[in-house]
Amino acid sequence: MSSPESSPAPSEHQPPCVTCDIQEGIATLTLARPERRNSLSEAMMASLSETLARIAEDSNVRAVVLTAEGPVFSSGHDLKEIQSHRSDEDRGRTYFEEVLKRCSALMTAIVRLPQPVITAVEGMATAAGCQLVASADLAVAGADARFCTPGVNIGLFCHTPMVALTRNVARKHAMEMLLLGEWVLAEDAARMGLVNRVVEKGSALAVAQQLARHIAARSQVPVKLGKATFYTQAEMGLDDAYRYASQVMTDNMLARDADEGISAVLSKRAPQWEDR
Structure with missing residues (x-):
């Protein structure tokens, strides 16, 4: 059944950033802003953080699956929000520090969540979106999934995604992704250790939920x-x-x-x- 308490209540005109459905001990969280490429905007990070905090206290949830609507799993930080603070008195420093602090807290919350977290990735996961995949305990990718830390291409090295990346893949693989900013295909991501399994396009969620059920059946x-x-x-x-x-x-x-x-x-x- 759906669990409306697991996501922040949407306003009258604004749909939720993250939806949560809990069935048989498995919480499936869905990034639900495909029109915004599921970017990790302030609202998205707040919604996901609040949902995870509630799940951490819910003994009925035994595993978590994180997926997304649309062709982009997550494009990372909302660059429009970032740029809108360039005109601040401090050129955005205070805002940049705060938004990166929130993002780091979100990634840390995934690692420290009592329940295992499995990402189900279809399409693209870039920058902090790739960081989200690397922060999860397990990751399943559809055959067409692609991963990238492209900051270097826009004069902005992916420093914070680097933290999760270097804890999941070999250093030379991590540096290749960070220095080149090129797309990594699903099969290569599996070879590098960024994802556990590559499955048929469109089946990542079903396979991730199958893994979650396997985990949920254990003590x-x-x-x-x-x-x-x-x-x-x-x-x-x-x-x-x-x-x-x-x-x-x-x-x-x-x-x-x-x-x-x-x-x-x-x-x-x-x-x-x-x-x-």
């Missing part, structure tokens, strides 16, 4: 612990990472569902999860 104890641990240990040195992961895994072993899962294997039966 949420290891899924949520595992996601948080993955990103925390990745920023540590090797010895610290092993110490930290060992402590978390010890805690995980003491959970009821770990006892149930191991008992189910030994008894050759299906486990009965209680998410605790």
Whole structure:
């Protein structure tokens, strides 16, 4: 069923930037401004951030799929909004700092969301739109999907998309995208590690939802612990990472569902999860 509480209420004349539909524990979020190329405008970022904040507190949501309407997944920042502040007294510095702060907070919220996030990409994902894909835990791309960090082409290096990109692909692949600003086709994006799977055009959403159902069928104890641990240990040195992961895994072993899962294997039966 639809969950109207999961998206900011639209005004009388303005449709929502992001729609949210929750079914069987899976929240499907849709960027719904195709006429604006689903750019990460102030309104879009606010809507998506608020929706994610509500999902983070919803224990009924076990996985999230992020998709978009139209031929463009997301074109990145709204350049018209950016340019409109060039005439500010400080030439836009205060505004630029604030909008980048909001964007960084949005990307961080995706990484820190308790539930796994899967992007379903059809068409183009550029600049901060590509950053959105790189920030997700998993990504499925339609065969015609294309990715680009084109800032260098307009005198604006993609500094903040670089943060997510360099945490997902090899450094030389990241530098190639950032320095050349050229399109990367779906198959190449998969080879580079930016996306997990390339599927038939038009089927990215269905495949992403299938992956979400697979995740949702598991106990949420290891899924949520595992996601948080993955990103925390990745920023540590090797010895610290092993110490930290060992402590978390010890805690995980003491959970009821770990006892149930191991008992189910030994008894050759299906486990009965209680998410605790």
